[in-house]
Amino acid sequence: MEDITRMLEEAGSRVCPMKWEQGVYYLLDQRLLPFEEEWLPCRTVRDCLAAIRDMVVRGAPAIGITAAFGMVLAVRQALEEGKDVPEFATVSGEGLKQARPTAVNLRWAVDRMAEAISSSHGNPLAEAEELAVSIWKQDVQANIQIGKFGGALLPDRGGVLTHCNAGALATGGYGTALGVVRGGLSLGKEFSVFADETRPWLQGARLTVWELMADNIPVFLNVDNASGFLMRTGRVNAVVVGADRIAANGDVANKIGTYNVAVMARENGIPFYVAAPVSTLDIYTHSGEEIPIEERNPDEIIMFGRMRIAPEDTQAVNPVFDITPWEYVTAIITEKGVLKPPYEPAIARAVS
Numbered sequence: 001m002e003d004i005t006r007m008l009e010e011a012g013s014r015v016c017p018m019k020w021e022q023g024v025y026y027l028l029d030q031r032l033l034p035f036e037e038e039w040l041p042c043r044t045v046r047d048c049l050a051a052i053r054d055m056v057v058r059g060a061p062a063i064g065i066t067a068a069f070g071m072v073l074a075v076r077q078a079l080e081e082g083k084d085v086p087e088f089a090t091v092s093g094e095g096l097k098q099a100r101p102t103a104v105n106l107r108w109a110v111d112r113m114a115e116a117i118s119s120s121h122g123n124p125l126a127e128a129e130e131l132a133v134s135i136w137k138q139d140v141q142a143n144i145q146i147g148k149f150g151g152a153l154l155p156d157r158g159g160v161l162t163h164c165n166a167g168a169l170a171t172g173g174y175g176t177a178l179g180v181v182r183g184g185l186s187l188g189k190e191f192s193v194f195a196d197e198t199r200p201w202l203q204g205a206r207l208t209v210w211e212l213m214a215d216n217i218p219v220f221l222n223v224d225n226a227s228g229f230l231m232r233t234g235r236v237n238a239v240v241v242g243a244d245r246i247a248a249n250g251d252v253a254n255k256i257g258t259y260n261v262a263v264m265a266r267e268n269g270i271p272f273y274v275a276a277p278v279s280t281l282d283i284y285t286h287s288g289e290e291i292p293i294e295e296r297n298p299d300e301i302i303m304f305g306r307m308r309i310a311p312e313d314t315q316a317v318n319p320v321f322d323i324t325p326w327e328y329v330t331a332i333i334t335e336k337g338v339l340k341p342p343y344e345p346a347i348a349r350a351v352s
């Protein structure tokens with residue numbers, strides 16, 4: 001863990017949404033930010049599952065890391081209760097995978113952990129812990145590298161728009177889309193960030209603005225519907241977003257509203273970049289049509305906090321991700337390099 005803290009400090013990013021201390025996994029409760037900074041302890045795999053499902057932790061890579069530590073806690077529980085370790089870990093892993101279906105990093109992390117646990121012949125708890133820490137560390141290293149590749153693509157000045165929060169809070173630290181922002185600024189570029197507020201959970205308003213301000217990065221908050229106007233009037237010159245899953249053909253699943261932003265970017269001749277680690281590339285899913293899109297409780301949009309904003313008995317639909325077809329994506333920035341169309345061969349090479 002000290003390694004990770006040091007890497008983040010050296011990279012100039014202070015925010016990290018998780019910690020692992022004496023066998024307890026702690027999450028910065030993202031439902032409470034920016035008003036309260038409260039760490040929620042996860043002592044069992046069920047705690048990790050609930051934290052993922054209930055949005056204590058969110059963002060594809062951060063969910064994957066949390067699932068990895070959930071698997072460590074499952075191994076410990078199996079040992080304590082005299083259960084078959086691989087069997088209990090596999091069942092727990094299947095439960096974790098259902099918690100949020102769109103983010104492929106969750107499946108990726110659980111499968112890696114389950115395989116290591118099943119093939120362990122020594123100390124499964126120590127081995128699982130070592131792998132979970134290394135999944136976390138590799139994510140931070142990947143983000144810093146993504147920042148280096150992507151930072152070079154951003155404009156020297158003007159505005160860079162982002163949607164949702166694909167920052168330190170959504171990852172093991174540093175961030176993907178916001179990693180690119182950090183990478184660009186560390187090259188001496190002088191752009192400002194425009195943060196879509198991102199209804200209904202307001203990840204942009206609550207989280208992106210908070211973490212950028214924590215690192216003294218200039219940021220303006222805007223309502224989601226302003227992004228087209230900001231592009232058309234020249235205040236936004238590039239877009240960078242994260243991804244929950246990228247299909248083999250380059251179609252991108254990301255927070256609902258990303259597709260609208262991509263269409264607006266193309267209409268206005270502005271580059272639309274997607275930043276994601278290789279663990280977000282899903283070569284087993286051919287196109288975006290096959291990606292499961294999570295739908296959450298309609299109350300998330302009928303209510304604003306505790307206040308009802310629509311009539312009683314309103315029927316509402318609440319898909320929380322959308323698919324941006326690959327044709328709208330200028331480049332996919334990964335830790336292995338910047339992928340350009342045609343994406344199918346570029347993605348296949350990146351994962352090999």
Ligand code: MRU
Pocket residue numbers: 058059060061103163164165166167170171175176177203241242243244254255256320
């Ligand atoms: O519902 P969320 O907050 O988990 O959605 C998060 C996103 O859509 C992010 O953009 C994505 O997971 C990439 S995070 C590096």
